[in-house]
Amino acid sequence: MAPERELLLQVQDLRVHFPLEEGVVKAVDGVDFEVYRELTLCIVGESGCGKSVTAQSILQVVDAPGYIASGQILFHDHNQVGATQVLDLAAMGRTSSQLRDIRGRDIAMVFQEPMTSLSPIHTVGNQISEVLELHLRVTPKEARTRGIEMLQRVGIPRAEQNYDSYSFELSGGMRQRVMIAMALSCSPRLLIADEPTTALDVTTQAQIMTLLRELQAEFKMGVILITHDLGVVAEMADEVVVMYLGQIAEQGTVDEIFHDPKHPYTRALLRSIPRFDFEEHDRLESIRGIVPDPFHRPAGCPFNPRCDEKLEGRCELENPPVFNLGENRAVRCLLYEEDRALK
Amino acid sequence: MKGATPLLEVQNLKMHFPIRTGFLRRDTSYVKAVDDISFEIEEGETLGLVGESGCGKTTTGRCILRVLNPTAGAMMYHPRQGPVVDLARLSKGELNRYRQDIRLIFQDPFSSLNPRLTVMEIIGESLRVNLGLSGSELEGRVAALLSTVGLRPEYSSRYPHAFSGGERQRIGIARALALNPRLVVADEAVSALDVSIRSQVLNLLQDLQDEMDLTYLFISHDLSVIKYACDRVAVMYVGKLVEVAETRSVFLAPQHPYTEALMSAVPRPDPRFRSQRIVLEGDVPDPADPPAGCHFHPRCRYAEDICRVEEPPLQDTGPGHKTACHFAGNLQLAGIQR
Numbered sequence: 001m002a003p004e005r006e007l008l009l010q011v012q013d014l015r016v017h018f019p020l021e022e023g024v025v026k027a028v029d030g031v032d033f034e035v036y037r038e039l040t041l042c043i044v045g046e047s048g049c050g051k052s053v054t055a056q057s058i059l060q061v062v063d064a065p066g067y068i069a070s071g072q073i074l075f076h077d078h079n080q081v082g083a084t085q086v087l088d089l090a091a092m093g094r095t096s097s098q099l100r101d102i103r104g105r106d107i108a109m110v111f112q113e114p115m116t117s118l119s120p121i122h123t124v125g126n127q128i129s130e131v132l133e134l135h136l137r138v139t140p141k142e143a144r145t146r147g148i149e150m151l152q153r154v155g156i157p158r159a160e161q162n163y164d165s166y167s168f169e170l171s172g173g174m175r176q177r178v179m180i181a182m183a184l185s186c187s188p189r190l191l192i193a194d195e196p197t198t199a200l201d202v203t204t205q206a207q208i209m210t211l212l213r214e215l216q217a218e219f220k221m222g223v224i225l226i227t228h229d230l231g232v233v234a235e236m237a238d239e240v241v242v243m244y245l246g247q248i249a250e251q252g253t254v255d256e257i258f259h260d261p262k263h264p265y266t267r268a269l270l271r272s273i274p275r276f277d278f279e280e281h282d283r284l285e286s287i288r289g290i291v292p293d294p295f296h297r298p299a300g301c302p303f304n305p306r307c308d309e310k311l312e313g314r315c316e317l318e319n320p321p322v323f324n325l326g327e328n329r330a331v332r333c334l335l336y337e338e339d340r341a342l343k
Numbered sequence: 344m345k346g347a348t349p350l351l352e353v354q355n356l357k358m359h360f361p362i363r364t365g366f367l368r369r370d371t372s373y374v375k376a377v378d379d380i381s382f383e384i385e386e387g388e389t390l391g392l393v394g395e396s397g398c399g400k401t402t403t404g405r406c407i408l409r410v411l412n413p414t415a416g417a418m419m420y421h422p423r424q425g426p427v428v429d430l431a432r433l434s435k436g437e438l439n440r441y442r443q444d445i446r447l448i449f450q451d452p453f454s455s456l457n458p459r460l461t462v463m464e465i466i467g468e469s470l471r472v473n474l475g476l477s478g479s480e481l482e483g484r485v486a487a488l489l490s491t492v493g494l495r496p497e498y499s500s501r502y503p504h505a506f507s508g509g510e511r512q513r514i515g516i517a518r519a520l521a522l523n524p525r526l527v528v529a530d531e532a533v534s535a536l537d538v539s540i541r542s543q544v545l546n547l548l549q550d551l552q553d554e555m556d557l558t559y560l561f562i563s564h565d566l567s568v569i570k571y572a573c574d575r576v577a578v579m580y581v582g583k584l585v586e587v588a589e590t591r592s593v594f595l596a597p598q599h600p601y602t603e604a605l606m607s608a609v610p611r612p613d614p615r616f617r618s619q620r621i622v623l624e625g626d627v628p629d630p631a632d633p634p635a636g637c638h639f640h641p642r643c644r645y646a647e648d649i650c651r652v653e654e655p656p657l658q659d660t661g662p663g664h665k666t667a668c669h670f671a672g673n674l675q676l677a678g679i680q681r
Contacts, residue, residue, distance in 0.1 A: 231610030274571035286542035
């Protein structure tokens with residue numbers, strides 16, 4: 001890992017709340033992380049842990065009634081002259097022109113469901129050229145040329161013809177390629193991919209992951225990859241953030257997370273996946289209980305009712321702070337209280 | 344316990360769906376969802392059926408349950424008592440007595456439970472209809488089933504919405520087990536569950552198999568789950584079986600290039616195995632218009648002229664190992680590394 005890595009995005013103490021009739025759901029509850037250029041940050045967790053909401057809040061596309069309650073999302077914008085401008089995306093209005101300029105141009109997103117996120121009544125070309133014409137102010141003719149180039153780049157066969165086809169005429173893998181072509185058409189500096197391969201078959205997933213890695217190197221992008229699949233994390237990530245109930249449980253490099261997991265949740269998660277090196281019919285270890293529902297969060301550490309290494313009398317009372325165990329290595333667990341100073 | 348007595352022999356099963364076009368809605372062509380497959384399920388074993396979407400694995404499961412009426416082929420079922428019957432030829436009435444023996448666990452725990460029925464009604468329905476149970480007898484059986492799958496019996500008056508995904512899947516399992524079945528078809532039974540819940544349900548399925556002498560047909564696209572749960576594995580590609588063998592030999596020494604590629608495509612939860620994969624080009628072909636010869640040849644890196652013309656039959660290529668490839672045994676294929 002080169003020491004001169006370039007900071008792209010800094011998320012600080014992000015909180016996203018959903019005021020509902022039954023009460024306020026704190027979907028994201030104090031999350032900090034950093035994204036660097038040319039590196040991939042994976043946010044991993046089970047459903048309901050707040051990983052997708054975290055990703056959506058960066059571009060403020062969280063579904064209503066969710067809103068950013070507090071925190072900063074600092075985007076380091078380098079202009080051509082080399083000067084750096086730091087923009088706080090969280091402070092911008094949801095519909096402000098400043099944020100709309102950034103969406104799709106500097107920061108782009110790829111969603112999970114390529115069928116529902118592409119419009120069925122516009123051709124693929126329509127949808128790509130819209131982005132180009134809006135952000136780069138090119139003529140429709142130029143947009144078409146660039147759009148076709150993008151489709152070729154993401155490996156769509158007969159790009160010329162497929163430019164004029166509709167999303168339902170394409171296979172799942174091809175649709176996801178179109179999504180990626182759209183996202184990358186303005187050469188963004190940061191790509192947020194929310195479960196980009198979850199709806200795809202394994203062989204198609206392998207194609208898309210290879211493509212994403214190639215494009216990342218080519219466009220020198222930072223990537224935030226949201227996934228629940230630890231296999232995808234091991235494959236793609238440089239840095240990993242493990243989330244549980246809206247908080248970061250643990251953070252570190254991919255090797256640290258897989259070979260030296262610290263948080264009891266990460267360890268339990270790694271033990272509970274069926275691995276290829278298991279003997280047939282070995283028993284899987286599982287995490288007891290279920291993810292608590294957001295209206296009945298346990299007091300103290302959110303993981304304490306399911307934790308095997310719980311400290312009686314402490315974990316059910318105090319929510320541990322984040323302990324820093326080195327550069328970009330942090331864990332939110334009282335077991336490491338003595339190890340390192342508070343972050 | 345895992346004897347070599349077959350429970351179900353599927354012979355040359357075909358399920359073709361007609362495509363009707365034109366004013367007269369004539370059958371113009373067929374989607375060959377399942378095209379001439381044969382395999383056996385032995386008593387007490389777990390057979391995994393694996394493949395990508397559209398390969399026909401779910402259709403196969405549905406044919407066995409006679410949710411679909413197969414176009415051709417036989418499904419010879421060996422009942423507890425009485426002679427062997429062909430499930431494909433039985434009439435609806437004759438089929439009823441065997442329906443108790445073969446049950447299904449569905450994929451989606453949210454849409455497979457009726458939201459207007461209580462858990463008691465959901466699980467008790469088959470007991471009421473088939474065994475004529477009612478009153479406290481019925482309640483006792485449902486309570487016992489609930490505790491078998493690890494749910495509290497007092498929950499039986501609740502509705503499905505009060506349960507989490509993992510708990511609902513347990514309700515679905517209890518419903519499938521209510522009539523003491525022999526064969527359970529688990530169609531992607533753990534695919535919709537989170538990692539930590541998935542391992543609980545997999546362990547439960549295994550415990551139940553030991554307790555109740557169940558045989559499973561385990562349909563899944565997830566190879567790591569198949570590796571964990573199954574004794575033998577059948578790999579499907581575009582309506583055909585390409586390889587059938589014991590789990591261990593499929594994973595360590597695959598003989599079909601598709602199996603090799605499929606296994607190398609699975610992301611391993613270990614950064615050391617990064618990018619040691621074979622990336623297949625292109626997409627799974629349309630089962631309405633599959634390529635000539637071996638269906639896999641356009642994506643196969645070992646394909647030669649014969650593969651484009653002649654379709655390889657599924658034949659013995661080792662002890663308990665069947666492969667449909669012209670070059671089976673002559674290729675150096677990589678299994679999974681440990």
